[in-house]
Amino acid sequence: MSFVTRGFRRKDREAPAERVPPGQYATPDFPVLSAGPTPRITTDTWEFTLLDASGERHAWDWDAFMALASDTVTVDIHCVTKWSKLDTTWTGVPIDTLLEGVSQTGSQALLSSYGGYTTNLPLQDVTGGKAWLAHEYEGEPLAAEHGGPVRLLVPHLYFWKSAKWVNGMVLSDVERLGFWESYGYHSYGDPWREQRYAGD
Amino acid sequence: MAGAALRRRLTWSIADVVGVVVENPTVRSIVLEVPAWPGHLPGQHLDLRLTAEDGYQAQRSYSIATPANGESVTITVEMVDDGEVSPYLTEELRTGDRIEVRGPIGGYFVWDTSSTRPLFLVGGGSGVVPLMSMVRAWSEVGSAVPVRYLASARTFDRLIYFQELEVLAAADRELRLTHTLTRSHPDDWTGPTRRIDSEMLSGSGFDPSDSPEIFVCGPTGFVESVAQTLVTDGHRPEDIKTERFGPSGG
Amino acid sequence: MADQTHLDGNALGGLLYQLFERDMTDQRGRCRECGTVKVLGEIHVFRDAPGDVMRCPACNAVLMVIVQMRTGYRVSFESLSWLEVQGVEGSAVT
Numbered sequence: 329m330s331f332v333t334r335g336f337r338r339k340d341r342e343a344p345a346e347r348v349p350p351g352q353y354a355t356p357d358f359p360v361l362s363a364g365p366t367p368r369i370t371t372d373t374w375e376f377t378l379l380d381a382s383g384e385r386h387a388w389d390w391d392a393f394m395a396l397a398s399d400t401v402t403v404d405i406h407c408v409t410k411w412s413k414l415d416t417t418w419t420g421v422p423i424d425t426l427l428e429g430v431s432q433t434g435s436q437a438l439l440s441s442y443g444g445y446t447t448n449l450p451l452q453d454v455t456g457g458k459a460w461l462a463h464e465y466e467g468e469p470l471a472a473e474h475g476g477p478v479r480l481l482v483p484h485l486y487f488w489k490s491a492k493w494v495n496g497m498v499l500s501d502v503e504r505l506g507f508w509e510s511y512g513y514h515s516y517g518d519p520w521r522e523q524r525y526a527g528d
Numbered sequence: 529m530a531g532a533a534l535r536r537r538l539t540w541s542i543a544d545v546v547g548v549v550v551e552n553p554t555v556r557s558i559v560l561e562v563p564a565w566p567g568h569l570p571g572q573h574l575d576l577r578l579t580a581e582d583g584y585q586a587q588r589s590y591s592i593a594t595p596a597n598g599e600s601v602t603i604t605v606e607m608v609d610d611g612e613v614s615p616y617l618t619e620e621l622r623t624g625d626r627i628e629v630r631g632p633i634g635g636y637f638v639w640d641t642s643s644t645r646p647l648f649l650v651g652g653g654s655g656v657v658p659l660m661s662m663v664r665a666w667s668e669v670g671s672a673v674p675v676r677y678l679a680s681a682r683t684f685d686r687l688i689y690f691q692e693l694e695v696l697a698a699a700d701r702e703l704r705l706t707h708t709l710t711r712s713h714p715d716d717w718t719g720p721t722r723r724i725d726s727e728m729l730s731g732s733g734f735d736p737s738d739s740p741e742i743f744v745c746g747p748t749g750f751v752e753s754v755a756q757t758l759v760t761d762g763h764r765p766e767d768i769k770t771e772r773f774g775p776s777g778g
Numbered sequence: 779m780a781d782q783t784h785l786d787g788n789a790l791g792g793l794l795y796q797l798f799e800r801d802m803t804d805q806r807g808r809c810r811e812c813g814t815v816k817v818l819g820e821i822h823v824f825r826d827a828p829g830d831v832m833r834c835p836a837c838n839a840v841l842m843v844i845v846q847m848r849t850g851y852r853v854s855f856e857s858l859s860w861l862e863v864q865g866v867e868g869s870a871v872t
Contacts, residue, residue: 333578333579336586338584361828409828444840512829525847527847633791637788773785
């Protein structure tokens with residue numbers, strides 16, 4: 329092992345081992361990680377576009393989106409940079425709700441965001457109550473630095489999949505790698521199997 | 529530029545902490561002895577790596593504050609609230625400790641002591657650290673170039689190197705200093721008390737026709753505002769070198 | 779926590795030195811999207827991320843992304859159309 333620096337430790341928080349995936353540590357903070365500048369999107373211009381596997385387009389503006397029923401959930405989140413934050417509370421519209429009335433759902437989803445970020449997931453990982461379009465964090469409107477007005481929330485996978493500033497989803501039967509997936513991260517990203525990098 | 533110095537391998541080595549200097553209530557300079565240090569140029573930085581017992585590592589870059597001096601290398605660290613590394617360096621680290629470093633790093637943001645062009649240094653907060661290595665090198669080699677130094681800090685307590693600079697400026701007319709305090713100032717403060725603007729840059733700097741070399745360092749917002757203003761005021765972009773420091777998480 | 783902002787290529791000095799075995803911060807690169815040419819010390823770098831994202835300071839296009847993986851680094855070239863490595867002797871021409 330490399331040289332140890334006397335007296336240095338990270339500031340983490342005690343957490344039950346069964347809630348912290350391998351290689352992670354629990355943090356009281358909510359670090360902000362971004363691949364680019366924070367987009368400043370107001371709710372009067374915000375739009376979410378769904379392109380289903382047949383190419384049919386469905387779209388929601390802010391009012392239409394907020395008219396859908398939201399869940400409030402408390403979940404643990406795990407960032408591939410090794411911090412985990414337990415018991416975070418989010419309010420959002422389940423992806424299942426957006427897919428009601430969509431016949432051609434395909435098997436793969438590519439999420440896109442204002443600013444150009446993308447991430448990909450199998451369809452079954454954003455359905456069945458596993459994913460939301462979140463617009464509130466801890467009871468407050470989601471701040472821009474944390475992905476507001478709306479971000480994807482998929483807590484069972486590494487948090488880079490919970491794309492900030494989402495504005496669209498394309499469904500197909502072809503897996504297309506998103507931003508971090510094409511730059512070296514794992515295409516699936518299960519924290520419990522420590523699938524951090526491509527090839528893991 | 530010293531081609532040979534840029535060709536060596538960059539590896540981690542274990543440095544001894546031989547001194548700690550309190551610069552102000554939130555800033556410490558750490559004096560290191562780095563075995564086989566190859567020397568460095570004014571403006572370069574080193575990387576520092578901390579390893580906890582459980583193997584967790586954190587790495588940060590710090591500008592070197594002093595001119596080359598054998599194995600002696602001094603960095604200046606500002607404490608960042610809620611930071612992970614700076615509280616350790618400014619509150620825990622002590623003389624006798626050992627720490628991993630690698631360097632020197634940087635071939636862009638460096639000042640050549642043999643330059644004959646006027647030198648304009650503009651720093652915000654801890655952005656003055658690499659600029660101070662340039663001033664100290666300028667003084668040490670007895671350079672004849674005129675130097676204008678402009679530094680911005682929120683309060684007097686947050687200024688770094690103030691006394692030393694005053695002494696250097698008193699001894700050499702070619703060094704002109706301007707310090708501006710942007711949030712609050714002591715009653716007897718006679719310097720400016722606002723953010724750096726076009727008027728301050730032209731008043732305390734050089735005219736574009738003097739063709740100065742300009743180094744701007746500090747938080748990203750500061751650097752971009754100053755660099756943009758300098759260009760708008762007629763300085764050539766290629767005469768302006770910039771180094772942005774992280775705003776938080778230090 | 780402060781709003782995310784960028785640094786510049788100076789912050790990648792050590793990493794780039796490791797990868798290229800020389801300092802790269804004073805080497806020029808060109809953005810394919812807008813044609814801007816800058817030394818790497820002046821390009822915008824987003825380090826608070828699962829990797830280092832290097833962006834064009836003029837148009838924000840992603841130039842390069844460096845990710846540290848398990849056994850080494852992956853360097854992805856996106857909109858960097860060229861990168862100079864000056865001061866290196868050329869190969870012998872036959």
